[in-house]
Amino acid sequence: MKKTLLITGALLALTASMVSAGGINLAWTDCLGAGGVVNKNFACTSNTGNNDMYASFDPPITLTTVVGNNQILDLQSAAAVLPNWWQFKNVGTCRLASLQANSGPGTCVDTWSGQGSPGIAAYFTNGNVPSMPLNRARIVGSMAVASAFASQTDPGTEYFSMVFRVNNAKTVGTGLCAGCLDPVCVVLNEISIAQPAGTPGGTVKVTNPLVSNYVTWQGGAVGGPGCPGVTPTINKTWGQVKSLYR
Numbered sequence: 001m002k003k004t005l006l007i008t009g010a011l012l013a014l015t016a017s018m019v020s021a022g023g024i025n026l027a028w029t030d031c032l033g034a035g036g037v038v039n040k041n042f043a044c045t046s047n048t049g050n051n052d053m054y055a056s057f058d059p060p061i062t063l064t065t066v067v068g069n070n071q072i073l074d075l076q077s078a079a080a081v082l083p084n085w086w087q088f089k090n091v092g093t094c095r096l097a098s099l100q101a102n103s104g105p106g107t108c109v110d111t112w113s114g115q116g117s118p119g120i121a122a123y124f125t126n127g128n129v130p131s132m133p134l135n136r137a138r139i140v141g142s143m144a145v146a147s148a149f150a151s152q153t154d155p156g157t158e159y160f161s162m163v164f165r166v167n168n169a170k171t172v173g174t175g176l177c178a179g180c181l182d183p184v185c186v187v188l189n190e191i192s193i194a195q196p197a198g199t200p201g202g203t204v205k206v207t208n209p210l211v212s213n214y215v216t217w218q219g220g221a222v223g224g225p226g227c228p229g230v231t232p233t234i235n236k237t238w239g240q241v242k243s244l245y246r
Contacts, residue, residue: 022060022155023210026073026188031056031108032211033158039216042168044180049168051217054106055141055161057191058210059153065199066111066153068144069161070121070192075137076185078220082125082135083179085171089123094177098167099123101141105160115149118142118162139164139186147196158210161191184217 027036031054040051055071077083088099101118104110124138132138143162153159170177194203 022058022206023208024058024161024188024191024206024213025054025056025158025210026186026213026215027054027056028052028215030054030106031158031160034107036106038212038214039219041218042180044171047168047171047173051166051168052102052104053164053166053186053215054104054108055164055188055191056108056158056210057161057193057206058158059155059193060204060206061201062152062154063193063195063199063201063204064152065150065195066193067147067150067196068116068142068194070190070194071139071141071143071162071164071188072190073139073141073164074187074189075139076133077135077179078183079179080135082137083182084177085179085182086137086184087125087177089120090125090127095170098169099139100165100167101143102163102165103143104163106163108158108160110160111151111153112143112145112149113151115145116143116162117145119144120164144194150196153193181218183220185214185220186217187214189213 025032027038028040029052030036033056036054042051057069075086077086084094087093088095099120101120103114103116103118105114110116119142120139121142122140124132125136126132126134141162141164171180190205190207192203192205195201
């Protein structure tokens with residue numbers, strides 16, 4: 001069954017420039033510069049509530065016509081195999097619909113004034129990418145706006161990109177999915193800031209941390225304190241992404 005990916009044509013550009021200035025942040029509860037936190041502890045005693053990861057960016061240059069973002073996050077569990085609690089989106093997984101995209105925006109600047117359309121484009125695990133370690137996953141997100149809502153971003157401001165929402169469904173009781181208490185790290189490895197083809201500056205990929213580009217769950221001791229050691233494991237083109245969801 002074909003899945004709809006909320007990605008504009010500009011977000012498909014393969015010629016995006018790599019830059020080292022500016023930066024990206026990831027935090028729980030809000031944008032990092034607006035009071036978000038790096039670690040989230042949850043007692044895992046309820047099936048209600050949400051846990052929100054806020055991706056944000058500071059552009060390296062002024063971009064006059066931003067129409068969306070793509071985000072790439074890599075997740076690693078302290079367990080040898082990715083727990084069922086962290087198995088999302090793919091057919092047959094324990095918490096199929098428990099990872100969602102949200103338009104936020106929290107209290108950092110939303111360059112699209114609430115007009116962004118968020119989506120989870122893919123959730124890769126060893127089940128659909130056999131070369132991936134058993135305890136890893138990759139999340140591909142997309143925020144897009146109609147060209148009428150394109151706007152300018154400037155260096156020196158932290159802008160909202162998207163919320164990755166993990167709800168607490170199937171944590172306890174009948175049908176629970178085990179592994180909520182297992183420590184996990186999530187690293188935001190890239191945000192592509194998209195402009196229409198031909199726009200000065202083009203589509204810019206930002207990969208370096210602004211302050212902190214990772215969050216931990218239940219302490220997240222992977223590779224030592226914090227998230228060192230969680231690095232990208234796969235490099236998929238958009239054609240390969242889409243082929244997995246047909």
